Amino acid sequence: xxxxxxxxxxxxxxxxxxxxxxxxxxxxxxxxxxxxxxxxxxxxxxxxxxxxxxxxxxxxxxxxxxxxxxxxxxxxxxxxxxxxxxxxxxxxxxxxxxxxxxxxxxxxxxxxxxxxxxxxxxxxxxxxxxxxxxxxxxxxxxxxxxxxxxxxxxxxxxxxxxxxxxxxxxxxxxxxxxxxxxxxxxxxxxxxxxxxxxxxxxxxxxxxxxxxxxxxxxxxxxxxxxxxxxxxxxxxxxxxxxxxxxxxxxxxxxxxxxxxxxxxxxxxxxxxxxxxxxxxxxxxxxxxxxxxxxxxxxxxxxxxx
Amino acid sequence: xxxxxxxxxxxxxxxxxxxxxxxxxxxxxxxxxxxxxxxxxxxxxxxxxxxxxxxxxxxxxxxxxxxxxxxxxxxxxxxxxxxxxxxxxxxxxxxxxxxxxxxxxxxxxxxxxxxxxxxxxxxxxxxxxxxxxxxxxxxxxxxxxxxxxxxxxxxxxxxxxxxxxxxxxxxxxxxxxxxxxxxxxxxxxxxxxxxxxxxxxxxxxxxxxxxxxxxxxxxxxxxxxxxxxxxxxxxxxxxxxxxxxxxxxxxxxxxxxxxxxxxxxxxxxxxxxxxxxxxxxxxxxxxxxxxxxxxxxxxxxxxxxxxxxxxxxxxxxxxxxxxxxxxxxxxxxxxxxxxxxxxxxxxxxxxxxxxxxxxxxxxxxxxxxxxxxxxxxxxxxxxxxxxxxxxxxxxxxxxxxxxxxxx
Numbered sequence: 001x002x003x004x005x006x007x008x009x010x011x012x013x014x015x016x017x018x019x020x021x022x023x024x025x026x027x028x029x030x031x032x033x034x035x036x037x038x039x040x041x042x043x044x045x046x047x048x049x050x051x052x053x054x055x056x057x058x059x060x061x062x063x064x065x066x067x068x069x070x071x072x073x074x075x076x077x078x079x080x081x082x083x084x085x086x087x088x089x090x091x092x093x094x095x096x097x098x099x100x101x102x103x104x105x106x107x108x109x110x111x112x113x114x115x116x117x118x119x120x121x122x123x124x125x126x127x128x129x130x131x132x133x134x135x136x137x138x139x140x141x142x143x144x145x146x147x148x149x150x151x152x153x154x155x156x157x158x159x160x161x162x163x164x165x166x167x168x169x170x171x172x173x174x175x176x177x178x179x180x181x182x183x184x185x186x187x188x189x190x191x192x193x194x195x196x197x198x199x200x201x202x203x204x205x206x207x208x209x210x211x212x213x214x215x216x217x218x219x220x221x222x223x224x225x226x227x228x229x230x231x232x233x234x235x236x237x238x239x240x241x242x243x244x245x246x247x248x249x250x251x252x253x254x255x256x257x258x259x260x261x262x263x264x265x266x267x268x269x270x271x272x273x274x275x276x277x278x279x280x281x282x283x284x285x286x287x288x289x290x291x292x293x294x295x296x297x298x299x300x301x302x303x304x305x
Numbered sequence: 306x307x308x309x310x311x312x313x314x315x316x317x318x319x320x321x322x323x324x325x326x327x328x329x330x331x332x333x334x335x336x337x338x339x340x341x342x343x344x345x346x347x348x349x350x351x352x353x354x355x356x357x358x359x360x361x362x363x364x365x366x367x368x369x370x371x372x373x374x375x376x377x378x379x380x381x382x383x384x385x386x387x388x389x390x391x392x393x394x395x396x397x398x399x400x401x402x403x404x405x406x407x408x409x410x411x412x413x414x415x416x417x418x419x420x421x422x423x424x425x426x427x428x429x430x431x432x433x434x435x436x437x438x439x440x441x442x443x444x445x446x447x448x449x450x451x452x453x454x455x456x457x458x459x460x461x462x463x464x465x466x467x468x469x470x471x472x473x474x475x476x477x478x479x480x481x482x483x484x485x486x487x488x489x490x491x492x493x494x495x496x497x498x499x500x501x502x503x504x505x506x507x508x509x510x511x512x513x514x515x516x517x518x519x520x521x522x523x524x525x526x527x528x529x530x531x532x533x534x535x536x537x538x539x540x541x542x543x544x545x546x547x548x549x550x551x552x553x554x555x556x557x558x559x560x561x562x563x564x565x566x567x568x569x570x571x572x573x574x575x576x577x578x579x580x581x582x583x584x585x586x587x588x589x590x591x592x593x594x595x596x597x598x599x600x601x602x603x604x605x606x607x608x609x610x611x612x613x614x615x616x617x618x619x620x621x622x623x624x625x626x627x628x629x630x631x632x633x634x635x636x637x638x639x640x641x642x643x644x645x646x647x648x649x650x651x652x653x654x655x656x657x658x659x660x661x662x663x664x665x666x667x668x669x670x671x672x673x674x675x676x677x678x679x680x681x682x683x684x685x686x687x688x689x690x691x692x693x694x695x696x697x698x699x700x701x702x703x704x705x706x707x708x709x710x711x712x
Contacts, residue, residue, distance in 0.1 A: 045425070049436045119353060127660060137661040138583060159660060168507060174444035175429040176436040192429055192436075195352075195422020197362040198444055204507035206660045209359050210422070213351035236351040237422025294506045 040064070049176060050189040050228065062228060069233055073222055080227040082250045084182035089271040090244050091184065092255075093281045094158060095305040098265035101126055101149040101156030108260025109160075112245060113231040114223050116215030123242040124160040124257060125206065131155040135290075135302075160257075161186060161207035161242035162290065162298030169199035169208060178239075184271070184299055185244050187229040193238040200239060204291050205298075211236045244268070271299070307704050311470050315693045318702060322692065325542075333685040340678010343671050344419055352422060354671040360664035361655045363420070365672045368647030369679070370416040371498060372527070375520065375646055377409035377454065378495040379528015383555065384484060400698065401539075402532060403462040404690045406491075410455045412683035419675050443501040450497050454490045457483065462694075469697045472707040495520050502654065510587035510654040513576075519569045520646070525562035526615075527642035529555045530635040537628070543695050553626055556634075560619035563638065567616060570609075590663075591653035598665045601652055604644050611641030 047061065058081045069077040106124045115121045127140040131153050140157070150156065163186050170178050170186060177192040178199060200208045214236040226232040227247035234240055245255035249268070258266045269276030278301070281287065287301040322330075347354050357364045383402035418424045429435035430448060439445040461483050468475040499517035506512050533555060536547045577588040589595050594602045618624045618634035625631060648668075657663045668676075696702035 049429070052436065125660065137659075138586065138657070140661050142660070142662065168505065172442050172444065172505070174438050174442040174448070175426075176438045177429070192426070193423070194426045194429055196417075196420070196444065197422075198442070198501075200359060200362040201655070202505050202507055204659050206359070206658055206662075210362060211351070212355075212358065213353040 044191070047191055049192045051176070051179065058228070065228070065232065069224075069226075072233070073219060073224075075222065075224050077224045077226060077232075079232050080230075080247055080250075082227065082246075084185070085250055086182070087270075087272055089184040089299065090163070090249060091269065091271045091278045091282075091299040091301065092163070092244070093267040093278050093285075093287065093301045093303060095265040095267070096155070096157060096302055097304040098263045099126075099156045099158060100263055101128060101144070101151075101154070102262065104260045104262055105158060105257035105266065108256040109242070111218070111221065112223055112248070112256030113243075114217040114226070114233055116211065116234075117218055118216050119213055121209045121211075121215065121240070123207070123209065123240075124158050126156055126158045128154050128156055157302070158257075159205055159207070159290070160300070161244075162205050162296065162300040163244060165297035165299065166295055168202040168204065168294075168296060172198045172202045174198065181229075183250070185246055185249075186241075187243055187246065188239060188241065189229065190232075190234050190238045190240065195237040195239065197239065204294050204296060208239050208241045210239050307471060307706060308467065310704060311467055314470075314702060318696060319689045319692045326692075329688065330685065333681040333688070336681035337678050337685065340675050340681065343674035343678065347419070347671050347675065354669060356666050356669040356672065358664055358666075360658040360662055361652065361666040363651050363655065364666055365648065365668040365676055366416045366420040368651045369676055370413050370420070371520075371650060372643055372646040373409045373413045373416070373683075374451070374494055374498045375524030375642070376528045376531060377406040377413065378491040378521070378524045379532075380406035380458065380487075380491060383529070383532065384491075385488060400462055400465055400694060401535065401691070402528075403458045404687060404694060405528070405532065405535075406458045407455065407462065407690070408683045408687035410451055410458075411686055412679050413451060415679040415682060416676075419679065443497060443504055446497045447494075447501055450490065450494045454487070454494050457487050457490055461487065462690075466694055466697050469700075470702065471704050472700075492521065495524055502650070507659050508654050509584035511650075513573065515569055515573055519566060519573075522562050522566035522569060523642045523646055526559050526566065526612075526638045527646070529559050530638040530642075533635050534632065537632070539691075539695065543699070545695055545699060549626075552631075556619055556625045556631060559638070560616065560625070563612060563616040563619060567612060570612075586657055587653045590656055591649065595657070596663055598656075598663055600665055600667055601648065605649055608641045608644040608649055611637040612645070615641065 043064070048057070050058075053061070062079045062081050065079045066077045069075075069079070103126050106122050106126060109115065109123050110117075113123065115123065125142045127137070127142055128144040128151070129136055129140045133139055134155075135157060144151065144154075163180075163184055165180070165184075167180055167186055170176075170180055174196060175192060175194055177194070178186060178188045180186050195210070197210055200210060211234055215234050217233065222233075223231060225247060227243075227250070230243045230246040245253075245257075249255060254268055255266075258268045267277045267281060269278040271278060271282075273279060281303060282301065285303045285305060287303040289298045289301060355364065355366075380402035383399050418427075421427070430437050430445065432439065437445050439449075461480065465475055465480065496517045499520040502508070502511035503513070503516045533552055536552055539545045540547055574588065574592075577585050586595060590598065591601060591605050594600075615634040615637040618630050618637075624634070652666055656666070693702070
């Protein structure tokens with residue numbers, strides 16, 4: 001990644017903020033004083049939408065989460081709350097002619113993002129299709145199991161969150177628990193999501209996954225380097241999805257899937273930086289986006305290199 | 306204060322009854338208990354105990370919700386002729402339509418609550434306190450209109466019953482505008498619910514402009530079907546008088562609505578098959594099955610057969626006025642629309658999923674038990690309300706103030 005922007009705290013003025021500050025404090029404050037032992041539960045219950053939190057409130061929540069995770073997993077966690085990078089529009093480019101369908105990206109993602117093993121959740125679905133048909137979702141399956149890939153006559157297409165500029169999922173969410181952040185990442189506040197799954201119905205890419213039971217990530221080798229809007233351990237009954245590895249990319253690192261890809265099919269970078277690799281690909285290669293007719297305007301480009 | 310007497314008297318009404326009444330109440334309570342146990346299990350284990358998965362994220366709960374919004378909206382079928390054209394025979398029974406709407410909305414809310422992963426967080430949807438995504442999210446619109454419709458029906462029904470209890474004439478200047486307002490409200494709850502699906506470009510089966518008109522047309526059949534059966538039960542079990550001509554008039558309206566519903570179905574099927582695009586897979590899945598998945602086909606054809614048969618029964622005057630064929634028609638319509646607006650709408654819309662995968666959904670036992678529990682809760686609420694409303698409208702249950710002077 002070529003961008004050299006440093007994270008800056010941006011606190012947007014919000015008309016409702018002053019009201020919520022008072023209301024938010026007044027509501028939990030009364031019972032909190034009398035029930036110190038139950039503070040965790042009430043604090044969590046009355047916690048506001050991440051977008052409405054002050055830096056101080058974010059710090060408190062992050063600290064509380066770090067303690068909770070340490071207690072549960074016996075390891076020291078860092079939960080970042082870094083805001084969107086300024087002057088950055090993250091985008092992805094995937095070279096379909098290189099992809100061999102090995103699913104290394106899937107497992108790199110599982111490890112990095114603490115995805116549940118049971119029930120199994122994959123943020124990336126690699127679809128196998130007939131080579132001669134080209135991209136045809138009606139003749140695609142994610143459930144192939146060959147001894148060797150690529151299989152004869154087959155082509156592969158990994159699909160994950162496309163981080164749409166005109167995202168149907170954020171539009172339909174009744175509580176604004178998911179939104180397009182300023183650096184172009186569609187994020188979810190797991191503590192605000194009510195679990196109605198309207199976003200799953202609205203997403204044309206099958207990118208969103210629901211925690212149908214309490215997620216069980218691998219305990220040994222759990223990634224303790226987390227972000228509030230990213231790979232921190234989730235709870236049951238909420239929706240999750242690819243975040244372009246927000247915990248890594250906001251610190252200037254590549255997403256885990258980019259690093260895991262053995263054939264270099266995956267490219268990632270800043271669209272606003274003309275020197276970045278994605279900008280180069282957009283300029284010099286013919287790219288296409290999935291389901292263009294839906295006007296979702298993804299920042300996930302496919303190309304044949 | 307006579308309102309306290311009204312409340313006390315109502316409590317007395319619902320706590321006294323014959324053995325059939327108590328058997329019915331106990332039976333419903335038993336189903337509610339079973340449903341509650343199933344729901345607690347679902348809360349503890351997560352929604353994994355349902356058959357819903359990422360590929361089919363909505364199922365029986367949301368199907369029931371959609372069907373019941375239609376039932377609630379259909380109260381308007383009785384309200385329109387009764388208040389606008391001032392038809393004598395229907396006016397006396399409008400109040401029961403409103404009570405049915407109230408119970409249906411309570412069931413709707415119940416089905417949404419059991420469907421979400423974190424019901425304790427629904428306050429996030431409230432304006433000011435939470436971050437309501439209004440006007441962007443249609444789910445917020447639905448919450449707004451359903452609550453308004455509930456409040457409207459609840460206040461009108463309570464006011465009318467209280468006035469009848471007091472043997473006073475109700476204030477026409479107050480009631481008439483409210484009743485007139487409830488007509489566009491009834492249309493809007495069903496339209497907004499249709500738009501909830503309609504607006505999703507990712508699901509071509511729902512992304513058709515015909516959806517909202519079809520919702521209304523089918524609702525105008527299913528709601529009155531329940532009412533017609535109910536009126537006959539009331540005539541048999543209580544001394545309540547409902548004229549035959551009132552029932553036949555409702556049945557006639559249903560025939561027109563069902564005819565229109567079938568016409569819209571044909572329009573939809575024609576467009577899908579003639580244009581023969583990728584979007585056809587959902588309709589094919591629904592009608593004939595797809596890649597060896599046939600579970601839903603039987604239900605689809607039953608619904609179509611039931612709707613056509615009911616249409617014929619209701620459109621011919623002699624079968625419409627024969628109570629045997631009329632009741633068969635009502636039952637056919639009820640189950641036909643229950644499938645059409647329930648699993649028949651939700652499942653083909655989500656199968657195959659957006660990446661072409663076919664996950665064949667059939668409701669799990671948890672979903673069936675929880676649904677039975679919510680339906681029983683709705684029936685129980687309706688039974689209790691009717692237990693109060695019937696004697697009031699018959700003049701048997703009234704305020705002590707009038708007992709001396711008028712009897």
